[in-house]
Every structure is written in structure tokens, then in C-alpha cells.
Amino acid sequence: xxxxxxxxxxxxxxxxxxxAIYYQAREALVRPEGSLESMARVLEADLSLSARLLRVANSxxxxxxxxxxxxxHALAVIGTEEAHRIVLATSVVSVFRDIPLGxxxxxxxxxxxxxxGVASRAIARRLGQTEVERFYxxxxxxxxxxxxxxxxxxxxxxxxxxxxxEHRADLLTLEAQILGITxxxxxxxxxxxxQIPRVYxxxxxxxxxxxxxxxxxxxxxxxxxxxxxxxxxxGSSGTRAVPVLSDAQWQRSGLEIEDLRPVVDxxxxxxxxxxxxxxxx
Amino acid sequence: MPLPRxxxxxxxxxxxxxxxxxxAESLTDTSxxxxxxxxxxxxxxxxAVLRLxxxxxxxCASTQATQSLLQEASRLLLPQARFGLMQRDIDGCLELAEExxxxxxxxxxxxxxxxxxxxxxxxxxxxxxxxxxxxxxxRVSWRGETWVLARLASPRFVHAVAIWIxxxxxxxxxQPLLAMADLAALALDRLTEAPALAAEQKRHRETxxxxxxxxxxxxxxxPLTGLAQRAQFVQVLKQALAKPAVxxxxxxxxxxxxxxHRVNKExxxxxxxxxxxxxxxxxxxxxxxxxxxQALGIVSSDLCxxxxxxxxxxxxxxxxxxxxxxxxVAGEVQQHLAEGFFQGAQRLYLSVSxxxxxxxxxxxxxxxxxxxxxxxSALKRAKSLGRNRxxxxxxxxxxxxxxxxxxxxxxxxxxxxxxxxxxxxxLFRVADLxxxxxxxxxxxxxxxxxxxxxxxxxxxxxxxxxxxEISDWVLHRxxxxxxxxxxxxxxxxxxxxNLSAIEFSxxxxxxxxxxxxxxxxxxxxxxxxxxxxxxxxxxESQAVANINALRADGFEVWLDDxxxxxxxxxxxxxxxxxxxxxxxxxxxxxxxxANTAVIAQxxxxxxxxxxxxxxxxxxxEPAQLEFLRLRHCDxxxxxxxxxxxxxxxxxxxxLGAG
Numbered sequence: 001x002x003x004x005x006x007x008x009x010x011x012x013x014x015x016x017x018x019x020a021i022y023y024q025a026r027e028a029l030v031r032p033e034g035s036l037e038s039m040a041r042v043l044e045a046d047l048s049l050s051a052r053l054l055r056v057a058n059s060x061x062x063x064x065x066x067x068x069x070x071x072x073h074a075l076a077v078i079g080t081e082e083a084h085r086i087v088l089a090t091s092v093v094s095v096f097r098d099i100p101l102g103x104x105x106x107x108x109x110x111x112x113x114x115x116x117g118v119a120s121r122a123i124a125r126r127l128g129q130t131e132v133e134r135f136y137x138x139x140x141x142x143x144x145x146x147x148x149x150x151x152x153x154x155x156x157x158x159x160x161x162x163x164x165x166e167h168r169a170d171l172l173t174l175e176a177q178i179l180g181i182t183x184x185x186x187x188x189x190x191x192x193x194x195q196i197p198r199v200y201x202x203x204x205x206x207x208x209x210x211x212x213x214x215x216x217x218x219x220x221x222x223x224x225x226x227x228x229x230x231x232x233x234x235g236s237s238g239t240r241a242v243p244v245l246s247d248a249q250w251q252r253s254g255l256e257i258e259d260l261r262p263v264v265d266x267x268x269x270x271x272x273x274x275x276x277x278x279x280x281x
Numbered sequence: 282m283p284l285p286r287x288x289x290x291x292x293x294x295x296x297x298x299x300x301x302x303x304x305a306e307s308l309t310d311t312s313x314x315x316x317x318x319x320x321x322x323x324x325x326x327x328x329a330v331l332r333l334x335x336x337x338x339x340x341c342a343s344t345q346a347t348q349s350l351l352q353e354a355s356r357l358l359l360p361q362a363r364f365g366l367m368q369r370d371i372d373g374c375l376e377l378a379e380e381x382x383x384x385x386x387x388x389x390x391x392x393x394x395x396x397x398x399x400x401x402x403x404x405x406x407x408x409x410x411x412x413x414x415x416x417x418x419x420r421v422s423w424r425g426e427t428w429v430l431a432r433l434a435s436p437r438f439v440h441a442v443a444i445w446i447x448x449x450x451x452x453x454x455x456q457p458l459l460a461m462a463d464l465a466a467l468a469l470d471r472l473t474e475a476p477a478l479a480a481e482q483k484r485h486r487e488t489x490x491x492x493x494x495x496x497x498x499x500x501x502x503x504p505l506t507g508l509a510q511r512a513q514f515v516q517v518l519k520q521a522l523a524k525p526a527v528x529x530x531x532x533x534x535x536x537x538x539x540x541x542h543r544v545n546k547e548x549x550x551x552x553x554x555x556x557x558x559x560x561x562x563x564x565x566x567x568x569x570x571x572x573x574x575q576a577l578g579i580v581s582s583d584l585c586x587x588x589x590x591x592x593x594x595x596x597x598x599x600x601x602x603x604x605x606x607x608x609x610v611a612g613e614v615q616q617h618l619a620e621g622f623f624q625g626a627q628r629l630y631l632s633v634s635x636x637x638x639x640x641x642x643x644x645x646x647x648x649x650x651x652x653x654x655x656x657x658s659a660l661k662r663a664k665s666l667g668r669n670r671x672x673x674x675x676x677x678x679x680x681x682x683x684x685x686x687x688x689x690x691x692x693x694x695x696x697x698x699x700x701x702x703x704x705x706x707x708l709f710r711v712a713d714l715x716x717x718x719x720x721x722x723x724x725x726x727x728x729x730x731x732x733x734x735x736x737x738x739x740x741x742x743x744x745x746x747x748x749x750e751i752s753d754w755v756l757h758r759x760x761x762x763x764x765x766x767x768x769x770x771x772x773x774x775x776x777x778x779n780l781s782a783i784e785f786s787x788x789x790x791x792x793x794x795x796x797x798x799x800x801x802x803x804x805x806x807x808x809x810x811x812x813x814x815x816x817x818x819x820x821e822s823q824a825v826a827n828i829n830a831l832r833a834d835g836f837e838v839w840l841d842d843x844x845x846x847x848x849x850x851x852x853x854x855x856x857x858x859x860x861x862x863x864x865x866x867x868x869x870x871x872x873x874x875a876n877t878a879v880i881a882q883x884x885x886x887x888x889x890x891x892x893x894x895x896x897x898x899x900x901x902e903p904a905q906l907e908f909l910r911l912r913h914c915d916x917x918x919x920x921x922x923x924x925x926x927x928x929x930x931x932x933x934x935x936l937g938a939g
Contacts, residue, residue, distance in 0.1 A: 100623045100629070103558065105617040107620060108567075155625075158558075
């Protein structure tokens with residue numbers, strides 16, 4: 001079992017990697033003379049990515065009052081830090097968007113991921129957090145570990161999904177039983193490999209953890225957002241069950257029961273538009 | 282009111298006679314007054330029921346059996362109570378478990394015996410269900426009735442909540458009811474435990490041919506896809522149609538993967554099954570989405586997703602707001618499938634055709650059969666329009682259905698009383714315009730002499746299968762004609778006959794033809810057979826085998842309408858034809874249109890290099906004939922050279938008779 005898990009991790013490089021343009025854009029940002037213009041120049045080289053960025057910037061995710069029509073304008077409005085996140089988000093989605101899966105459609109997978117991002121962001125805003133877009137990215141990437149499982153172990157995952165459906169068995173447990181590794185571990189490793197900021201690795205790795213611990217806020221908020229979107233049944237990354245709520249993570253988030261209603265409403269009203277901004281051509 | 286009879290037989294087989302007596306007595310007692318319970322007797326009954334339940338819960342092999350047993354046992358304890366079980370769905374929602382089939386059918390038939398969805402709703406809204414989940418047991422009096430709710434749970438999982446409703450439920454029974462709920466929960470726990478290995482599941486499925494663990498619905502589901510089966514689908518449809526809501530429709534969606542038989546054939550049934558399962562899974566996911574439900578204006582209990590055929594899935598949508606809403610959802614479904622499937626290390630891109638139909642209660646024909654037929658026509662139309670699309674049934678099609686029927690009976694009549702006619706269109710050698718044969722064309726007229734074009738009746742004949750019978754008639758008639766002209770000593774030219782796709786997919790085509798010709802003592806060299814590319818693709822391997830057999834028997838086989846099918850060159854590669862007929866489309870624009878000229882010339886060259894002769898169809902102008910003559914096209918046909926005519930005219934004009 002251990003060997004199987006190791007083999008799977010060895011094969012992570014068979015997956016498509018993030019486009020070079022993401023790393024170039026990131027570099028353009030950290031250079032001392034780095035500016036929005038230089039980043040915009042990098043991004044403009046990729047027409048489909050920049051078109052996608054504009055669509056996302058104009059979507060309900062940001063709720064901008066006036067429409068932005070150029071990349072420079074978009075970057076100026078949303079800021080450099082956020083520009084980095086949005087480039088990352090669109091890159092990840094476009095790399096995997098057109099790869100066929102099995103019982104779960106890629107579209108359904110991204111619907112769930114995007115909805116979780118939207119819910120995370122809504123929670124963070126509710127809690128008065130600043131820079132709430134990092135919560136969107138955290139939610140978007142939380143289940144990314146499922147993609148390597150579907151693509152590298154299609155038969156085993158087919159089996160797991162079948163057992164999940166027929167016996168109501170918990171999919172996370174089935175992953176551990178059948179593959180010896182779960183999507184949370186794989187997700188954290190994959191994001192590390194991509195050199196994505198550590199906080200997102202923790203979210204991917206620990207969003208199902210239940211025990212008392214020192215979670216970062218992104219993790220706990222994503223934990224709850226994941227439960228909300230699974231109950232709302234917006235898309236699915238495979239499971240049909242609502243994940244178990246961790247007392248510790250709930251406490252850590254600082255949410256109150258009364259906060260849930262507005263979060264749910266905002267998630268329902270926003271997600272559809274964000275999904276089409278990311279997925280439709 | 283008569284006392285409902287509990288299924289004593291099944292549960293009390295091992296009880297002693299005396300115990301049965303006391304049991305029956307105590308049951309009578311409880312029902313007569315509901316209060317004067319005799320404690321010793323009750324506990325004897327309770328223990329007896331529990332003792333049996335312990336043994337039998339353990340032997341339950343499915344959640345369905347467990348639920349049935351719980352229902353049986355509670356009926357023994359509380360015969361006149363309404364009983365219901367709210368099962369926890371996989372995603373945490375509680376839903377009313379569907380009624381167990383067969384064994385309890387007699388009890389279920391009494392509508393008083395089960396609680397209604399309204400009861401459930403009330404229990405949830407009043408917080409009683411939540412209280413039961415929290416405390417284990419919750420008792421409440423409401424509108425002169427006592428409600429007892431018990432949790433079926435293990436430390437790991439809340440499986441269900443059982444509800445009993447009766448005028449009065451003695452407190453003495455609380456513990457036995459709770460104990461029974463616990464026992465049932467233990468059994469369910471054991472049944473729903475994740476089996477670590479798929480091998481175990483497989484073994485399980487082999488011992489239980491109908492899927493073993495029926496989890497959600499008590500009704501047997503389709504073992505492959507986990508969806509409802511056709512029988513249940515039809516039943517749900519009938520129920521939806523039986524209680525029509527004003528201003529709302531009932532919709533049906535039928536989905537069929539295009540060319541699915543090829544997946545099975547080329548990749549094996551195991552892959553085909555897996556694809557179908559993934560397809561079902563994705564379809565179910567689409568219909569869980571709040572946006573999809575919202576688009577249709579329904580809630581999830583208005584839906585039934587089922588496997589309605591070998592490779593067909595269907596959905597009933599009750600309480601549909603507007604039929605057109607189905608179109609958007611069909612588009613959504615296609616998006617989820619169009620991205621393809623990753624299966625057995627390969628990527629498969631499959632399209633799906635969808636037929637949609639809906640009726641509103643104001644319409645006259647509200648039968649399930651007619652709605653299904655409409656959805657099926659829509660599906661067929663989606664297929665015939667080129668697949669990978671969705672089509673909503675339009676009632677005006679009923680008209681063309683009537684026309685279809687009329688043509689069918691017209692052809693039937695024509696076969697009976699020789700109502701078909703054959704016409705002959707001459708074929709000439711382009712070089713010197715010598716007669717080299719004729720194409721035989723079938724003509725049909727209505728009883729009042731109005732001609733019916735072949736484009737109307739041939740498709741009908743193909744769909745009804747009459748085409749084979751008609752083709753037999755044509756061959757016999759032609760043979761008689763050939764014999765007659767031969768006897769008159771007229772030139773012995775060959776005649777071309779069109780054969781259908783259906784005939785080329787039949788195994789005995791060459792035997793059938795040889796038999797007819799030998800019957801009339803006509804040589805196969807006198808008959809050229811024409812086949813279209815589309816006819817070959819229907820069942821390619823069989824068509825190729827037939828063509829080879831026919832050529833071996835001495836027939837010439839010509840490829841008709843060349844260039845209009847989607848596999849033109851492929852058919853030339855795989856099949857050895859005697860000749861090729863260039864479709865009229867490539868002749869019509871000659872000689873002025875440059876591209877057409879190049880294509881026509883290339884086809885002539887390809888044919889020559891392959892050793893086939895080539896016929897140009899649809900020659901209507903002298904300039905076209907001249908162009909073809911300069912390019913050494915072998916044979917020409919068309920209005921410019923000669924229209925189709927009756928046998929008498931053909932005989933006089935072209936065969937030089939009398």
C-alpha cells in the first residue's frame with residue numbers, strides 16, 4: 001500500500017504543469033522595477049489567458065462597478081498581489097479544463113472548486129478579513145489533489161466512487177483504503193511541487209482535519225466553505241456526502257450560526273457567473 | 282374498522298402456540314381501548330418480538346430487508362399505528378424511505394398504515410425529528426394523536442429516524458421501540474460499512490444478483506448504473522401524470538450515447554459498461570445542481586433518473602414549469618458529457634442525442650405511453666438530424682406521423698395489387714453516345730394517380746422494413762422485363778438497380794439475388810447493383826462481404842452518389858467496385874465552376890487508376906457532356922441524354938423496337 005502511494009507520487013510529473021507564463025508573470029511582479037505594466041506585457045503574450053483574465057475580472061467575483069476593458073486597467077483595479085492570484089487561478093483551471101475524467105466530469109469538479117472559493121471569500125468578507133481573494137484561491141485549490149488521483153489511478157478511483165455511491169462509505173476513507181493516500185496529501189504535495197505559497201498547501205492538505213490544532217484561518221474557512229457547497233450540491237469533486245464538521249475548525253473560524261444564511265445566499269447568487277467566466281469560451 | 286392483520290406468519294414461525302395466543306390477545310386488548318394494557322402480557326409480547334428481531338436483524342443482507350423487518354416488528358407491537366422511516370440520504374438529508382415491496386404489500390395496501398410526506402414535513406418543521414436525533418427518542422401529542430420518533434443510530438452514523446403515529450402509544454412500549462431502533466441501526470451499520478476491497482463487493486454482487494445492498498430506494502435499482510429501472514421510471518411518470526398541477530407540465534428526457542454499440546464492439550463490453558456507469562453518474566450530478574433545479578422550477582423529489590434501455594437513460598420531470606426549460610438543461614447535460622471520458626488509459630469523446638417531450642394537464646392525451654412515444658420520436662429526430670443534439674417534441678409532427686402511416690399502407694396496397702411501376706433512364710457511352718444500359722427507377726402513385734416521390738416513400742419503406750419486400754418485387758419485375766425484351770430480340774443491355782442499406786447488412790443478400798435471377802434464367806451480368814456510401818457504413822464488414830460475394834457471382838456493383846457521403850475515399854480503399862457514379866452535385870456546376878471541374882476530373886482519374894468505369898449523373902447541358910467527353914468519362918446519364926420513361930417508351934425510343 002505504501003509502495004502504491006509512493007508510485008503515485010513519483011508519477012505526479014506526468015501531469016500537465018503550470019504554464020511558463022504564470023512563473024514569468026510572478027517574476028515580473030517581484031522584480032524591484034516590477035510594475036503592473038511589465039506584468040501586463042508578459043500576460044498579453046498569451047491571448048487566451050489574457051482574455052480569460054478579463055472575463056474573470058469582470059465577473060461577479062469582483063463585482064466591479066464599471067467594466068474593465070484592458071489588462072492594465074484590470075491589474076490596476078485589482079492590485080498586483082491579487083493579480084498574481086488571479087493569474088494562478090486562471091492558469092490552473094485552464095491547464096486542466098479540457099482533460100476528460102471518468103464518473104466525475106471536469107466541469108463538475110471545477111464547479112465545486114469555484115463554489116468553494118466563492119463561499120470561502122464570502123465567509124472571509126463576513127468576518128471582516130482584508131484581501132479576501134486569497135480565500136477564493138484557497139477554496140479553488142482545496143481539492144486539487146483529486147485530479148492526480150483521477151488521472152493517474154482512474155480504475156481505483158472508479159472503484160472508490162462506486163463504493164462511495166453504493167455503500168455510502170466516506171470517499172476520503174476509501175481513498176486511504178484503496179490507494180494508501182488521500183487527495184489532501186496529494187494536493188498539498190502537488191501545490192508544493194508547483195511552488196505555490198505555503199498557505200495554499202496547508203489548505204489542500206488539512207481541510208478535512210478534525211482534531212484540535214493550530215489551523216491557519218484559510219484552512220478553517222475553506223473547511224466550512226467545503227461543507228456549505230457540498231450541502232448546496234453545486235458541482236462535486238467526487239463525494240456526494242457532506243464532509244464532517246470539525247469543532248476545532250469551526251471555533252477557529254470564528255463564525256456564528258447567524259453568519260451562514262448570508263454566506264449561503266451570496267454563494268448561490270455569485271457562483272454561476274464565476275463558473276462561466278472561468279469555464280465557458 | 283377491521284383490525285389490520287400483521288404478517289404474523291413470517292415473524293412468529295418459531296413462537297410457541299401459547300405465546301401466539303397471548304400475543305393475539307394482547308393485540309386485541311390494545312386496539313379495543315388503547316389504555317387497558319396488561320403489563321405482563323405486553324412485556325411477553327415485547328420480548329418475543331425483540332427476541333425474534335435480534336436473530337433476524339443479524340441475518341438481514343440489505344438495508345431493504347432491515348427496513349422491512351423493522352416495519353414488520355413495529356406492526357406487531359403497534360398494529361394500528363401509522364409507521365414511517367426517514368432514511369438519511371448519503372448527503373445528510375433525511376428522506377422518506379420508499380415502501381418495501383412484495384412481502385408487505387397487503388399491509389401497505391391499507392393507506393392508513395404508512396405516514397404521509399405531509400406528516401414528515403410537519404415532524405421536521407416542528408423540530409421533532411431534530412429532537413429525536415439529539416435525544417434518541419422523542420414523544421409528542423398533537424391533534425389527538427401520539428407521535429413517537431426514534432433515532433436509528435450508531436456512534437458512527439445516524440441512519441434514519443423511525444416515526445410511529447397512533448391515537449395512543451403506551452409509555453411502556455417506548456423502551457421496546459427504542460431497542461428495536463437500536464438493533465436496526467446496528468444492522469444498518471454493519472451493512473453500510475465500507476468494504477475495503479472491491480473483490481468483496483464483487484463477491485457480494487455475485488451472491489446477490491440484484492445488487493445486494495439497496496441503499497437509498499427500497500425498490501431494486503439497475504445493478505450497473507445504480508439508477509432506477511425502467512419499470513419504476515414508468516411508474517413515476519404515471520404518478521406524475523395522474524395528479525396534474527394547473528399551469529405545470531410533466532417532462533421526459535431520453536438520452537442515448539451516439540454510436541455506443543461501437544464502444545462495445547471496439548473496446549469491449551467492460552469498457553462500455555464503465556462508460557455507461559460514468560455517464561449515469563455525471564447525469565445524476567447534473568440533476569443535483571441547485572441551478573438546474575432552479576432552471577426547471579422543481580425540487581429534487583420531482584425527478585426520477587433511470588436507465589430506460591440497454592444504452593438509454595431517461596429522466597422524468599414532474600411539476601415542470603415550461604417545456605422549453607428542458608432545452609437549457611439538455612445543453613448543460615451535453616456540456617458535462619462532451620468533455621469526454623478517460624477510460625482504460627484512453628480518452629474517449631462521445632456525443633449524446635437527447636429527445637425531449639412534455640405535456641401539460643390541459644392536453645387531452647395524458648398517457649405515459651404517448652409521452653414516452655413523443656420523447657422517443659424526438660430522440661430519433663435528434664439522431665437523424667446528425668446526432669449530438671437535443672430536440673423537443675413538437676405536436677405538429679403528429680401530422681407527418683399520419684403521413685408516414687398513409688404511405689406505409691399505400692405501399693402495402695401497392696405490393697398487394699402491383700401498384701408499383703418501373704421506369705428506365707438510359708445510360709450512354711460518352712465517347713459515341715451508344716446505349717450501354719439503363720437505370721431502373723421505382724414509381725408509386727396514390728389511388729387517384731398523384732405520384733409519390735421516392736424521397737418520401739423510400740425512407741418510410743426503410744423504417745418499416747418493407748424495403749426488402751419491395752426490392753424483391755423490383756427484381757422479379759425487372760427479370761420478367763429482361764426476358765420479354767430478350768424474346769423480342771432487342772439489344773441485351775444491362776440494367777442498374779438500387780439496393781438499400783438494410784439489404785447490404787443482410788447476410789444472405791447474394792444468395793437471395795442469385796435465386797431470383799436463376800428462377801427467371803437471367804444472367805447476373807445483365808444486372809448492375811448500385812449502393813450508396815451511407816449504405817455501406819451502416820454495417821461495413823457485412824456490406825463488404827456482400828459486395829465481394831455479389832461480384833464473385835458475376836454481378837457488377839457500382840458505388841452510387843460518390844462524393845456526397847462522409848467516407849468517400851475510405852469506401853474506395855476498402856471495397857473493390859466495378860464502377861463509380863459521380864454525384865450530380867459535381868456535374869451540375871460544370872464546366873464553369875473551377876473547383877468542381879478539378880474535383881470531377883480527379884474523380885475520373887481516381888476511378889480509372891482503380892480500374893473502375895465511371896458514370897456521370899445529372900448531365901443536363903451539352904457543355905457538361907463535352908467537358909466529360911474531353912476528360913474521358915466512360916458513361917453519362919441525365920435529362921440532356923434521356924429522361925426516365927415507361928418500359929413501352931424505353932423499348933421504342935432506345936431499344937429500337939417496332
